[in-house]
Amino acid sequence: MGLGAHKTGFVWNERFMWHITGIAAGVVPAGGFVEPGLFHIENETAKRRIRNLLDVSGLLGQLEQIEAESAQLQDLRRVHTDAYLERFQAQSAAGGGEVGEKAVVGPNSWEIARLAVGGCLRAADAILDRRVANAYALVRPAGHHAEPDQGRGFCLLSNGCITVEYLRAVHGVERIAIVDWDAHHGNGAQKLYYADERVLTISVHEVSNFPVDSGELAETGQGEGAGANINVPLPPGTGHHAYLAVAETVIAPALSRFRPDFILVSSGFDGSLYDPLARQMAMSETYRALSATVRASAEALCNGRLLMLHEGGYSEFYTPFCGLAVLEALSGIRTEVEDPFLAHLSKPVHSIRDEQAAVIEAAAALAAQVPTTTLRRKNTHDTSNQRS
């Protein structure tokens, strides 16, 4: 073990911030009656401010910095089709355009997206090699909406799924759980692993936000993957205590039953109550609690192997406090920073409403049905042999 073995790893590269999404109002390009002068809502500011707050809080210096390097084509090919990769590369080389639904590409986006994937892979290496205890990759562009043959929802390459396939192919990791708490559905992982019993996918998101046609409770996996896909489609307005209930009654029990060898988190902060792209009411403490839950699960189940990949989060002023809370929870280091926005929140927004409780109870029932591992079945069998 090296000196950083007990530290939390952190991936950052200034290049991630140079992915250009253009001039737009929200997600609508400027032009016609849309006055120019604003940037596309998926721009670098919120992410850069997370890193800046980590810096001024003093936490950044206590994290193990992990250098990103461009992912190999063979890494991307484990998830994406050649046709899509060629189209993306060509579009980027041509100076920009779209490579799927709400998937804007600028000049150099191809190179930057590959660098972002490479950062995720190096973080996975560092965790598997025990150079760090766990890690957070503050990458951009995000990945959880990207699909094998198209970009979607500001996501160009599937950072998470490419990492899963890398863990399997290069490190021989067998069972991987993906916990996605971005406010939008983790459609990419669901699509790829719907029939795969070795990847548990859990997505906690706002119902019918994006993509509008996926992420329902009834989507539970198929074939060998039946029961290994859990959606928690929360109604708009869901706040802190409902998220805590999801952590305690859905995420933790599902992970315990599944017994992963590695936990990946798609970490988006667009469920915060200040976010312009969702209508949820989470706060920094919510993300701290979610992080503590998955960290505890990782330590109990898989030697602490936990990698968080950054996804959405569009409140420029609030996202940094969510990011800091997560990095504090991952590293176990509490800085002197207090979230100054907490004083402005009122209690009622955080209570659990009946329609939220109904969804959480239904998801908890699914968590209680997650297929248990072969290993556990073998152990049970062994135990009965010893008894007989």
Ligand SMILES: [Zn+2]
């Ligand atoms: Zn999102």
